[in-house]
Amino acid sequence: MSTADTPLPAELRARIADLARTEHQPRAASVSALTMVQERFGWVSDAHLLETASLLGMSPADLDGIATYFNLIFRRPVGRHVIMLCDSVSCWIMGRDTVCARLQARLGIRPGETTPDGAVTLLPIVCLGHCDHAPAMLVDRTLHGDLDAETAERLADGLRGAAS
Amino acid sequence: MSPSERPLTAMIGLPDGPPDCAAYGRAGGWQAVRRALRDMTPEAVIDLVTASKLRGRGGAGFGTGQKWSFVPRDPAATRRKYLIANADEMEPGTFKDRLLLEGNPLQLIEGMIVAGYAIQAGHGVIFLRGEYHLALERLNHAIAEAREVGWLGENILGSGFGFEIHVHASGGRYICGEETALLTALEGRRAQPRSKPPFPQVGGLWGAPSVVNNVETLCNLPHIVTNGAAWFLSLGLGPDSGTKIYGVSGRVRRPGAWELPMGTPLREIIEQHAGGMRDGYRLRAFLPGGASTAFLDAGQIDVTMDYGTVEKAGSRLGTGLAILLDDRTCPVGMLHNLEHFFAQESCGWCTPCRDGLPWVERLLGAIESGTGEPEDLDRLHDHARMLGPMGRTFCAHAPGAMAPLASGLKLFREDFDAHIHQRRCPLRETA
Numbered sequence: 001m002s003t004a005d006t007p008l009p010a011e012l013r014a015r016i017a018d019l020a021r022t023e024h025q026p027r028a029a030s031v032s033a034l035t036m037v038q039e040r041f042g043w044v045s046d047a048h049l050l051e052t053a054s055l056l057g058m059s060p061a062d063l064d065g066i067a068t069y070f071n072l073i074f075r076r077p078v079g080r081h082v083i084m085l086c087d088s089v090s091c092w093i094m095g096r097d098t099v100c101a102r103l104q105a106r107l108g109i110r111p112g113e114t115t116p117d118g119a120v121t122l123l124p125i126v127c128l129g130h131c132d133h134a135p136a137m138l139v140d141r142t143l144h145g146d147l148d149a150e151t152a153e154r155l156a157d158g159l160r161g162a163a164s
Numbered sequence: 165m166s167p168s169e170r171p172l173t174a175m176i177g178l179p180d181g182p183p184d185c186a187a188y189g190r191a192g193g194w195q196a197v198r199r200a201l202r203d204m205t206p207e208a209v210i211d212l213v214t215a216s217k218l219r220g221r222g223g224a225g226f227g228t229g230q231k232w233s234f235v236p237r238d239p240a241a242t243r244r245k246y247l248i249a250n251a252d253e254m255e256p257g258t259f260k261d262r263l264l265l266e267g268n269p270l271q272l273i274e275g276m277i278v279a280g281y282a283i284q285a286g287h288g289v290i291f292l293r294g295e296y297h298l299a300l301e302r303l304n305h306a307i308a309e310a311r312e313v314g315w316l317g318e319n320i321l322g323s324g325f326g327f328e329i330h331v332h333a334s335g336g337r338y339i340c341g342e343e344t345a346l347l348t349a350l351e352g353r354r355a356q357p358r359s360k361p362p363f364p365q366v367g368g369l370w371g372a373p374s375v376v377n378n379v380e381t382l383c384n385l386p387h388i389v390t391n392g393a394a395w396f397l398s399l400g401l402g403p404d405s406g407t408k409i410y411g412v413s414g415r416v417r418r419p420g421a422w423e424l425p426m427g428t429p430l431r432e433i434i435e436q437h438a439g440g441m442r443d444g445y446r447l448r449a450f451l452p453g454g455a456s457t458a459f460l461d462a463g464q465i466d467v468t469m470d471y472g473t474v475e476k477a478g479s480r481l482g483t484g485l486a487i488l489l490d491d492r493t494c495p496v497g498m499l500h501n502l503e504h505f506f507a508q509e510s511c512g513w514c515t516p517c518r519d520g521l522p523w524v525e526r527l528l529g530a531i532e533s534g535t536g537e538p539e540d541l542d543r544l545h546d547h548a549r550m551l552g553p554m555g556r557t558f559c560a561h562a563p564g565a566m567a568p569l570a571s572g573l574k575l576f577r578e579d580f581d582a583h584i585h586q587r588r589c590p591l592r593e594t595a
Contacts, residue, residue, distance in 0.1 A: 024370050027352035031335040035294070056352075069354045070335025072294045084295075088256035089414035089455055092501045093493050126338060126505060127256040127455075128295055130419045131413035131485070141297040 004045035004077070008052070012040060016055045026056045030066050034073050043074040071126070078121040079106040079114040085137040085152075088127035094134035095148070100124075102149035106156055119160045169399065170407060170423040171387040171515040172380070176267030177470040185313045188270040196389035197277050197315065201323040204389075206237070208280040213385065215283055215393035217405040220259075222250055223454065223482045225471045234365035235283045235373045245285035246374040247327030249276055249382055250346060251299070254338045255454035256505055257487035260409040260421050261379040265292070265299035268383075269306035273329060275382035277315065280327045283375055288329035291346050294336045303331050338509035342559055345378040345511065356513045357559035370551055380409060402427030404470040408555055412438040414488030415445040421485065427470040430486060432520070434465065445490040449575055453482020455502050456564030458571035459489070478571065494591040495576040495584055499569060500528040506565035512557040520551050531580060541580055544573060 006015075008087035010056060016033045020026035033056060044052075044067055051065040067073045084129050085091075085100055100111070107115050114121040133145025139155060168174075175183050175191050183191060192565035200209050206466040214229025235245065249272060253261040264272060276288045291301055309328050310316045318326040339345045340355045347369050348356035361367075368374025384406055388396050397405045404426045410433050413420035417439030424433065430452065434440065441447055452469065458479040460467065467477045474481040483563060489498055507521035524547050530536045552564040573580070582590050 023352075025352070028350060030335070030352040031349070035333065035335070064334075065354055066352065069486065070294075070337055072334075072336040088505055089451075089498060089501050090257050090487055093414050093487070093489070093498065111261075125295065126254060126336075127258070129253050129259040129262040129293070131257050131259050131487075132411065134413060134419070138295060143298070 003041055004043070005047050008037065008048060009040075012036060013055060014052070016052060020056050027058055027062075030056055030058065030063055030077070031070060031073070034063075034067050038074060042080070043077050045077075049075075077114070079119050081119060081140055082121045082123060083137055083139055083156065083159075084125035084128075085111075085125050086126070086128045086135060087124040090127070090131035091135040096135040099135050099137075099147050099149055099152045102153055103156055106153050107160075115160070117160070120156060168391070169425075171391075172264065172271070172383050172407060172409060173267070173423040175271065176263065182266070182268050182306070183270060183579075185270065185309050185315065188268075188274075190396075192390070193270060193274060193386065194315065196386035197274055198321065200278050200389050201321050201325055206282050209278065209389065210248060211281065212311065212393055213388060216388045216396040217393075217448075218381065218384055218388060218396065219404060219471060220282055221380035221384070221408070221478070221484070222380055223255065223456070225481060226457060228377065228381055231365065231377070232279070232283050232375055234363060235285075235375060236366065237284070238319050243284075243369075244287070244372045245283060246369045246372060247276055247280040247283060247285040247288045247375060248343075248346065248350075248369070248376045249290045249379055250341060250376050251379045252334055252341045252346060253293055253296075253340055253379070254336075255456065255483050255511075256502070257413055257451065258411075258454050258483040258485045260411060260483065260485055262296060262299060263409065263421055264379050265296065266302055268311065269299075269303045271383050271386060272303075272379055273306060273310050273315070275385040276329060277320065277327050278385045279375065279377060279382055281325055283373070285373075285375070286326055286328065288327060288368075289350065290329060290331045291340065291350065292331055292333050294334045300331060300333055301372045307331070316501050320444075322491070337511070339511045339559075339561060342561065345559070346376060347374065355510070356511045357561075357587045359558070389417070400426040400470070402468055403472055408469065408484050410437075411485035413485070414450075415442045415493075416440065417442055427468045427473070429466055429468050431465045433469070433486070434488070434582050441488075441490065443551075445492060447488055448491045448493075449484075449489045449495070450532070451487040451489075451568060452479050452484065453484050455487070455505060456480075456567055457482040458567040459575050460571075461575055486543060492591065494532065494589050495572060495579050496528060496532045497589065497591075499572045499576075500525065500532045500567050503528055503565060506561065510561060516551055517557045517562040520547050521562065523547065524565075524569065531583045532589055534583065534586070536584045538584055540584070541573070544569065548573060 019029045053060045130145045135147045136145045209337040218228040219225045288476035363376045408426045422437045449459045503525045507525040510517045512518040526539045552566035
């Protein structure tokens with residue numbers, strides 16, 4: 001059984017239920033609840049979506065409509081690290097396509113894919129508000145700017161070298 | 165400029181990071197909350213902000229005092245109302261609110277207390293981009309400290325006015341910046357815009373009166389209340405008041421953002437503050453205030469960056485952060501990139517936007533890659549004409565997307581023709 005199928009831990013269920021109670025209506029907590037699940041498991045599995053929906057008093061389809069609407073909620077497994085490379089206009093002008101091509105070659109994956117060792121998922125992301133340091137990318141929760149192909153490649157290598 | 169001439173950023177970039185409540189107070193903070201809550205009626209705050217001629221810094225430029233004036237004031241104290249900070253900075257090429265959020269979160273909090281008091285809202289929400297992790301951390305820290313010290317909570321300064329703030333980290337969609345879509349997102353639904361009326365000031369979050377103000381707008385309020393409307397009016401160089409955080413991205417020597425007097429000429433911003441174009445690059449055209457503003461030609465670089473002048477020049481001030489197109493970057497490729505963004509970020513609610521924008525993206529992609537046909541230009545013009553004017557689509561997303569396209573089709577006509585006739589991008593090999 002993968003972790004995606006294990007029930008949500010009691011403590012996480014309690015936090016989601018608490019959050020739902022403090023909102024004007026429980027459904028207002030849906031993005032926050034999905035984010036909490038994702039922070040724990042990396043993504044939101046079907047089993048976890050069902051459980052979260054029931055905690056919020058929503059139908060699974062309703063909650064899935066929200067989960068699939070937002071860019072930052074993952075409904076498929078991702079690697080231990082997620083690289084989000086900006087694909088918006090300032091980064092494009094400053095050469096993000098070159099950076100992306102090098103990352104793809106180095107990782108052996110295309111945007112939207114995960115390396116076979118499960119270390120890294122590569123995703124495009126809209127403007128990160130770091131345009132004065134374009135090209136920019138987020139690695140997990142850390143913002144990196146002034147990238148060129150070499151610095152991006154070194155960052156990616158570091159992620160694969162690290163244990164998790 | 166002295167700190168009083170750049171009020172928004174005076175406390176930003178200090179060696180110790182953002183100020184805590186005490187340091188913020190020593191540097192002049194909290195005066196506005198004291199003055200507003202102790203000495204002013206809510207109406208007096210609205211009148212003061214109206215007199216200051218503060219206009220929304222998120223892109224639309226609506227008068228802040230006027231926006232507040234639509235909130236029902238009666239029965240003021242008993243009714244649930246919301247003051248929402250729009251911190252969903254997702255306009256491509258824009259990086260000013262992140263600076264304010266990370267650099268001095270207490271300034272935003274003070275501005276929100278002032279605004280909340282003016283409209284008599286007890287609930288404040290900061291709608292923050294999910295990608296702004298550092299801002300989230302610093303905001304939550306600042307809110308917790310302000311609550312502990314007593315700047316937030318019940319009965320602030322014994323005034324009888326209470327105010328709470330919580331942060332909502334978004335799941336990430338550009339349309340959430342549109343205020344009614346933002347409200348829908350806060351209610352835990354797919355963030356589609358709502359029809360107006362009712363306007364948010366009357367029927368907003370959970371049907372309650374709500375005001376949505378941009379981060380930079382709110383950050384101006386403490387300074388207006390502390391220093392007065394006349395001072396704020398004197399800061400602007402032209403018809404508009406205050407300062408503005410301007411910025412430049414693209415192939416300049418020093419891309420960045422700077423707080424400058426409202427109405428600063430773009431030439432000064434590019435040449436003095438951004439250090440001019442990098443060696444080997446010439447300015448060709450620019451988007452004055454984000455991806456959804458129309459291209460202006462390099463010859464219009466002397467435009468002063470105030471709302472009316474940029475509009476007369478044929479575009480919009482937008483967020484005030486300019487994106488520069490240089491002579492070695494393909495304008496068709498740039499448009500393709502822009503329209504990819506707008507197509508992806510369409511909420512999908514109304515047909516012209518949901519189906520039109522991907523069509524535009526495909527046409528531009530074909531032209532850029534050398535498989536475009538002359539009649540593709542007619543289709544692009546059709547879209548610009550039909551999606552461009554406000555009112556053809558449910559919200560302003562598609563008109564925003566058409567602004568760079570319509571202007572680009574005119575300005576870069578020769579580039580489009582060259583792509584179609586040569587069946588390749590003429591700049592690709594030389595770049």
